[in-house]
Amino acid sequence: MKRVYLILACLCLLAFAVMPAQAFTAKSLTVTLAPNGDAQINMQYDLNFLEKSAVFFRMADPATEVKKAFASNTGREVTVNSVTDSSADIVVPSYAGVTRNNGATTLTTPAISFLRAQEVLKRYWFAPLVSANFAPQVTTITFPDGYQETFINSLSMPAVSHTMSV
Incomplete structure (x- = not known):
């Protein structure tokens, strides 16, 4: 009987070792624009146990990765306001271009793309062992007048324009 339990334990251990672990999962991305084009950005995500441990022991920093992603997409300086093991709040000045014409703004x-993050992950030795999902389940862009654009499970979002009348 002990031999059966030992074999079952070994098979379970082997299954866990071979099965990819769900890693970083983007839950939501919310971009709230100010009239001058500045953006307050909140990203909600899930981390697995190992990633949470790495954040706790300061071996990994989600804020740095989110900051890099938005800095590379926008070419702007990004400020991290807060970060936890499940969310990051950042500010990007002049995130949106602003044009004024005949009283309308x-x-x-x-465009936003997380393809680069996915490509970077593939370069690491542990890439076959994790299954990261960088596509936010819901991405919402909110303009100052309350107009919203929403994208579902999109790894890349196009540039979005909205005209507000004064």
Whole structure:
């Protein structure tokens, strides 16, 4: 009987070792624009146990990765306001382009892509062991007048323009 339990334990251990672990999972991305084009950005995500441990022991820093992603997409300086093991709040000045014409203001956001993050992950030795999902389940861009654009499970979002009348 002990031999059966030992064999079952070994099979379970082997299954866990071979099965990819769900790693970083983007839950939501919320971009709230100010009239001058500045953006307050909140990203909600899930980390697995190992990633949470790495954050706790300061071996990994989700804020740095989120900051890099938005800095590379926008070419702007990004400020991290807060970060936890499940969310990051950042500010990006002049995130959206602002044009004014005949009393109307148009804000245009840059395209957002997490493809680079996915490609970077593939370079690591542990990549076959994890299954990261960088596509936010819901991405919402909110303009100052309350207009919203929403994307579902999109790894890349196009530039979005919206004209507000005064």
